[in-house]
Amino acid sequence: MNRRRLLFLSALSGLAAAGTSCSSGWQAPRRPEFTNRLRIPPPAESRRAAGGFREFALDLRAGGRTGFLPGLTTATWGINGSYLGPTVRVARGERVRMAVTNRLDEATTLHWHGVRLPATMDGGPHQMIAPGATWRPEWTIEQPAATTWFHPHPHEKTAMHVYRGLAGLLLIDDPDGPRLPSRYGVDDVPLIVQDKRFDDDGALDEGDVDSGTFGALGDQILINGTHDPYFEVRTELVRFRLLNASNARVYRIGFTDGRPCQVVATDGGLLERPVAVDRVKLSPGERAEIVVRFTAGEQAMLDSRGENIKQANDIEEEDFQLLRLVAAAELTGSAPVPAALGGAPAVPPPAGARIRRFELSGSEINGQDMEMTRIDEVVPAGANEIWEIDNTTYAHNFHIHEVSFRILDINGAAPPAYQQGPKDTVFIPKKAKARLSVRFGTYTDPVTPYMYHCHILRHEDKGMMGQFVVVKPGTEHQVPRTLAHRHD
Known part of the structure; x- marks a missing residue:
């Protein structure tokens, strides 16, 4: 361990008041050390x-x-x-x-x-x-x-x-993609964000995973499986690949000092151009790529901030510190983020596009729980459709397998600019309506379905999921709506 790192870790590991254990589970120190x-x-x-x-x-x-x-x-x-x-x-x-x-x-x-x-x-x-x-x-x-x-x-x-x-x-x-930070683990850094709850002996508390309205909502945060993590920044720009891999929790990720970051990609890939933001909202399953600038010798804290619950959703929201960033005394220079990223522009749905409507309730879609033998929707290959998602109850999100979609609007309003790129998962607040422009692929199979479902995993397991098959155009009415129960 070199002298600089030793001094840094010593400074962070000062005596913070330790939390006491109680029957509700393990408690972290009151002030995370991030060492x-x-x-x-x-x-x-x-x-x-x-x-x-x-x-x-x-x-x-x-x-x-x-x-x-x-x-x-x-x-x-x-x-x-x-x-x-x-x-x-x-x-x-x-x-x-x-x-x-x-x-x-x-x-x-x-x-x-x-x-x-x-x-x-x-x-x-x-x-x-x-x-x-x-x-x-x-x-x-x-x-x-x-x-x-x-x-x-x-x-x-x-x-x-x-x-x-x-x-x-x-x-x-993509070998032909734009010049972005790409040295894995150096200036191209994955951040898998998960919340957990631990028992006194360190065991995962699994009591809420299969119960309650939303399932597991932890009080401790892991990043790539690291608790109280820090990362040593060695370059002027760092590209963070954010993944919300939590079961239910929603995050609004940014920096405690309010520094801006540039969103360069969403779930399905690159934006047309960078979008400057101070926070990125991610529900379970969603991803975003952000590029952040650092100054030699500084420290910064990546965190998550809760929103007004009544206006946003009714999942319990809290403020969390996520990751301490420690910049080296000298940083390697970075090329600026290109003004044009090469992401495909949004294509409006064609006139007369098929509209499919989905109503989300507590654990059902269109009044039905998931059934492995039932085909709910049949889609012609290559179609560009409008899917209207009406959430009649508490917060959900919606993930569609295989497709790429664009958010047209939520409650009639266009999404923030950084959410206008290609997506496969969208957060839908309680009693909100979303419209999606969904572009389907060309793989056809009339007997093997893809899924669409809420990606709050407790809801998915309870039955908030449906099935669709993609078929050769013109054969939609020839497809049986019942399958043998198979585990291929």
């Missing part, structure tokens, strides 16, 4: 396989022990490790194959959230992986650069599998 170096998920290893594929091996494991809290270890699940997974990085145009081995003692899946691919490769609840089995989905990366991710998607059990630690990032690069 734990931010863990950067390791890049996933790959090999060249027959047929020109690049193959990644992902093992889903139970029985891990992870040190989150001082002096304690926590039983966790992980992918190729004790908690979370490696970062899979692929390029546009590549042919990829995943060897996903389930080493749990129960069946699960692995869904590629935000990835555009055939329905049989999607990893939804129809692609269950039995204990001890290996699933080998393969596809060609045919979408722009984006920050996507993977997590389990078993029907009625997603919340627990994600809460215990099964998730990871899948980054898509």
